[in-house]
Amino acid sequence: MNAPRYVVQPPAWEEHERPTMPGSPAKLAHSMPRRVAYFLVALLIGITGGLGNGLVVANLQAIQGQLGLTPVEAAWLPAAYYMVNMTANLLVYKTRQQFGLRVFAEWGLGIYAAVTVLHLFIHTYEMSLLVRGVSGIAAASASSLAVLYMLQAFPPAKVLSAFIVGMNLSSIAVPLAWVLSPSLVDISPWPSLYAFEAGLALCSLAAVIVLKLPSSVQIHVFEWLDFVTFALVTPAIALLCAVLVQGVNSWWFDTPWLAWALAASLVLFAVAAVLEYSRTTPLLHLRWLLHPSTLAFVAGAILMRFMVAEQSYGVVGLLRMLGMQPAQLQPLYGIIAIGMVLGTITGALIFSPQRVLWMILASIALIGTGGYLDWHATSQMRPHDFFFSQFLISFAAALFIGPIMISGFMQVLAKGLDHLITFVVLFSVTQSLGGILGPAVLGTFQAQRTQLYSQAILSRMEATDPQVAQRLSIQQQAFARTDTDPALRATQGRTQLMQIVRREAGVRAYNDVFMLIGLLAFSFLGYAMLRYVYTRYREDVHPRITGAVTQKLTTES
Structure with missing residues (x-):
């Protein structure tokens, strides 16, 4: 060297x-x-x-x-x-x-x-x-x-x-x-x-x-090729971010430029990958990035950041849809901040290389529990109803950052310090990408489920239904003091009822979001535990069994 x-x-x-x-x-x-x-x-x-x-x-x-x-x-x-x-x-x-x-x-x-x-x-x-x-x-x-x-x-x-x-x-x-x-x-x-x-x-x-x-x-x-790689990767990441951020706002299949931006991003990434793969001293070590253990780390880091979006997108989106203003969300975010501070302190106090896996598993379990607690939300929910669940998620979010970063850092040290910049970029991208990917995917899922629930509710609302007629009458009476025209009151009443239908459909859709996060978390937890048991078996139990069988066969022969 x-x-x-x-x-x-x-x-x-x-x-x-x-x-x-x-x-x-x-x-x-x-x-x-x-x-x-x-x-x-x-x-x-x-x-x-x-x-x-x-x-x-x-x-x-x-x-x-x-x-x-x-x-x-x-x-x-x-x-x-x-x-x-x-x-x-x-x-x-x-x-x-x-x-x-x-x-x-x-x-x-x-x-x-x-x-x-x-x-x-x-x-x-x-x-x-x-x-x-x-x-x-x-x-x-x-x-x-x-x-x-x-x-x-x-x-x-x-x-x-x-x-x-x-x-x-x-x-x-x-x-x-x-x-x-x-x-x-x-x-x-x-x-x-x-x-x-x-x-x-x-x-x-x-x-x-x-x-x-x-x-x-x-x-x-x-080296001058570092700047060539930077010139390729920068627009590639920018285009990918643009697609993820604007996909829900402009809708994925209604805006042609999203497809062109995604295609251009993939081409730029491919050119940068070819360049870096052929360099003797690359800026990004692609061989290490494509290793199965590194890919598993990337998937886990993105998934953890994605699941934390239950907090930044799910609960906040639901409460804002129900009319909560930033001032009304202050106490909830105060609890979230306290959870993060306590999670940080706890992680700093109890961390050791032997506890990395258990801290990550505990974080996954806490996020899944938070998603399960939020699952049965209604339109009557207010910020204080989410204090405990969001405290758990914020505590978990702070608890897993250190262990997952250090576990990846230990993998890098085994390869050499020249891989460190690759890991720094990799970790930053997984956290930022997970933060953007969460609202993009969950927002799309929530919009589709809202449309589905709206259609299901409206399909059951017939004008001859006594309950529907009574509800329309109540809505019309609310405008009786301001509008004397019966036809206009009827129109306003129907519009108001449609807004209520949309709100209730949105609440159900957010419940599906919480359920999805909970299922992802517990599935990830189950996979991680099975992988841990399998690894321990291969490293400890299996060699002992194989050695004992071999020794017995040798003795008998």
């Missing part, structure tokens, strides 16, 4: 102080006050990385109305974030290795702060898209910085616990955004959200400038 070419000659560290790998900070001893400072900066950066997009998602309807956007146009705002966030991780790791941590931290957060401040003065749709895209880059760097700062805050013996805490910070920021945004909007119009986001970005930039990470080893890692 060729010796690395240093960009800057590293300091004369002691052996125990040397960074674990290029691009990581040195492992220096810190005083307790300095460790606390590193912890607080990690907390600030991690929250900043996830809060911006969370605020936009929580207030997307208000932003859509303020800018006069259609639902399709509004959906491009979170889509721009995911498009850039997934592709930014392709270059984040190598940027740290070649240009150093300080340049990486200050430039990443500096550009984000500059754009968010500029957005305070330019309130246009195009500027909003630009800010969402830049926030995707900032989130990719902020998530890495949060972990690196958290590692400095913990003693060396608690490295894995620090890693779990740092990884979950950006996830905790999402429910926190729902808790904070109604109060921020009450203070002043919704552009105050941008002021809050800009303030966080500036505070994070100031924090990384004042409290710098220890130096790292800088080596030459970029």
Whole structure:
């Protein structure tokens, strides 16, 4: 293996102080006050990385109305974030290795702060898209910085616990955004959200400038073919995100450009794969990616993130369909945030390599239980009815992130550090893709089931049915004080009744969504347990039985 070419000659560290790998900070001893400072900066950066997009998602309807956007146009705002966030991780790791941590931290957060401040003065749709895209880059760097700062805050013996805490910070920021945004909007119009986001970005930039990470080893890692791969993969991921985000809004089979975008995405991925497969030092190690164990890891990580959409899409979608406003959802998201914090703390306290599998199995079981508890929802349900189930799911979501990341990381170390960037990109893509895939698939399923239930209910509603006639009469009486025309009251009554039918059909459809999530979770749990039992049998019981039989045959012969 060729010796690395240093960009800057590293300091004369002691052996125990040397960074674990290029691009990581040195492992220096810190005083307790300095460790606390590193912890607080990690907390600030991690929250900043996830809060911006969370605020936009929580207030997307208000932003859509303020800018006069259609639902399709509004959906491009979170889509721009995911498009850039997934592709930014392709270059984040190598940027740290070649240009150093300080340049990486200050430039990443500096550009984000500059754009968010500029957005305070330019309130246009195009500027909003630009800010969402830049926030995707900032989130990719902020998530890495949060972990690196958290590692400095913990003693060396608690490295894995620090890693779990740092990884979950950006996830905790999402429910926190729902808790904070109604109060921020009450203070002043919704552009105050941008002021809050800009303030966080500036505070994070100031924090990384004042409290710098220890130096790292800088080596030459970029090759010109890396940028060719980046130029191919970036539009491929962007097109795939566009299809998944806009598929439900524009409907899959009614919008031709979705098919063309998906086809173009697959072609670009194929060209990038051919290029990377033929390289001696690839940016992405496709041979490792196509290994059965890696594919199993990818499927499990995407499925876990997909099932957590029961929370972000299922329950929230149901409550908003029933007329709940963001302010009424604050207590629910407060419970979700508490669940994530407790899940993070629990994961950090109990984690060990021997418990990885059991922590993941516990997470799957909790998600399945949450889906089962939500299964029999009615139109009378309110946010407090979902407190327990959503606490379980949020606890599980925080509990599984660390173990599944570290289990994949251990597989990478067995292959070599040159595979690390492939794993970082892979994990980022699985989490972001699972987050987009959940609403896309579940939204399609819910829309189809709503249509089916609406038709089933309407097929049984005959005008001669006494109950239907009575309900129409009640609906018409509600308009008696405002409309004196009997024909107009009858029309309004029928329209109101159709809305009730649609609402009840939607509730039934969401129940099917909860049932689907529960079935997926328990099926996944059963598969994982069977696989564990089979693996233990092959590794432990089967060799002993085979050895005993062989010994007996040898003795008899």
